[in-house]
Amino acid sequence: MPRAIWEETVLADSDSCVVVEGNQYFPLDSVRKEYLQPVDKTTTCSWKGTASYYDIVVNGKRNAGAAWYYADPKPAADEIKGRIAFWKGVRVE
Numbered sequence: 001m002p003r004a005i006w007e008e009t010v011l012a013d014s015d016s017c018v019v020v021e022g023n024q025y026f027p028l029d030s031v032r033k034e035y036l037q038p039v040d041k042t043t044t045c046s047w048k049g050t051a052s053y054y055d056i057v058v059n060g061k062r063n064a065g066a067a068w069y070y071a072d073p074k075p076a077a078d079e080i081k082g083r084i085a086f087w088k089g090v091r092v093e
Contacts, residue, residue, distance in 0.1 A: 002026070006066070006090045007058040011035055018079050020048075024092050025083035036084075041065055048077040056090065066090055 002024045003013040014030035036054040043051050054067040066088035073081050086092060 002092055004031075004086045004090050004092050006056055006063060006086075007061055009035065009058045011056065011067075011086065011090065012084065018083060020077065020080055020085075023085040023087070025080045025085045028082050028084065031084050036067055039065060043068075045077075047074060048080070049074040054084075056086075063088055063090070 001013055001015045002017045004011040004024070004026065010032070012026040012031040014026050016027050016030070017024040035056055035058055037057055039053050039055050041053040045051065049070050049072060051068045051070055053065040056063040056066045067084050067086050069084045070077060070080055
């Protein structure tokens with residue numbers, strides 16, 4: 001079962017992830033939202049749409065923009081709607 005870990009803390013785990021471009025997208029209900037803080041940052045992907053970001057905060061340490069999601073993905077990426085992915089030092093194993 002894939003798990004997302006940062007600072008030795010499990011942020012998410014699920015056997016229902018979707019893999020897109022090598023990234024595991026975890027279902028929202030598998031993510032420990034108490035570690036996520038929304039930020040005012042977006043990026044645009046030509047085929048997925050607009051990504052929004054979260055900072056991850058664990059034990060007072062912040063990993064800026066280390067989680068992202070597509071609230072309203074384009075039709076080609078509909079399978080990642082309602083899912084969150086991680087990067088920037090978050091281990092997914």
